[in-house]
Amino acid sequence: MWIDTHVHLLSTKKSRPDWEEIDFTFQVAKKKGIDIVCLTEHRDSQGFDELYSEIFGEKKLGGQTLEGGVIVLSSGLMISSGAEISLRGGGDMGVHASVKAVMDMRSPSMTYTATELLDELERKNNSYVAVAHHLLGDGKWWCDFDNVIRKVDAIEVSGKHPHWVERYKGLAQKYNKACVSGSDAHTWIQLGVGKTLVPERFLEGESGESFIHGFKSVVRKAATVPCIHESADEVLRLSGYYRSRHL
Template structure:
């Protein structure tokens, strides 16, 4: 049984706060077996993580910004352009052999694809039904309900943007410590979810920082 955090960000993300090294060290401290580094629209952090000596298995990935919201592609080390149609992004990721997860699908303020495309769940391999950054659990519950309707397995992710929160969303996978075996086990539903919520104060602070960064970027580009 492997303890996996399948949704983690590093400083390679625009809104990430921790180095790759700090993320990995915290994963070790929390007793995780596997983490997926899924920075926003870049595989730089995931590729760099492959050079660090650790017993933690690091699955490379990326959280892609499609026109309709975010999509996680695991198992790839090439970027896919942001801003494409959701289904075109899915097709490109499939061509690369990616395992696809729909993250926070029903969060209205965090690029949830499920709020815009009713059948998006049918296009992916798994649904993130526990995201530790959901302060109100209703969106997580809706994701679980919709996943069952489409007969898709559910996974968890911390969505950590700071090393402190790595391991707050864990998918326990009945699998060998091998990337394809993990993907196969998730597809077969040999998983269970363990999680706790990111503290409200921390989540709010991160949100305010992100808003400030966006405002600064807009001002610079005027």
């Protein structure tokens, strides 16, 4: 089962949802063999609340809504809720959690350190999977990394950094963490440039909460295989060109 663990649907932080583009993006995901798209929009994006409310609440794209933050489209593609949080002191965290949990997070950029964000999730008894996003990028190392890494579930092998796969894997091994991979896509072209293989039936039940628990379980067991597209550099260039010219 293939998961793209890091997907954006808003082209910029100032964008509103383009529903025609979003619908096409999900069609492409299915054609690329992706089973689950983890929506990790920037929490400080202006269109965040509108996007999540209409996908998961108003079912703008149809589908079956599972309790807790998962929707299954008519194509069979599963969309799970999450968010990417820009941290105070540098870096970003991917949080996979219920729609309510991610919408309850404060939206201004750099509100939290990693420690404060995870403390808030635990204080509110929210189920979550925490992923350290693209740590090796410029300015992306967390200021409190050594203090908080024990609470983090996985380290991302970033689809944006295809030449650093072994460095990310080495970092995960050093801290005894699982690896996951996501595309960090802001366009349909980039979908799946990084993706994660998980056991075929990892869900514990038919609910969004079961998705979070099941995802956390396979991560904790290190039953995840990060994969980077063999032509990642070319795909990233095409995606960047499309984004600059069309979005």
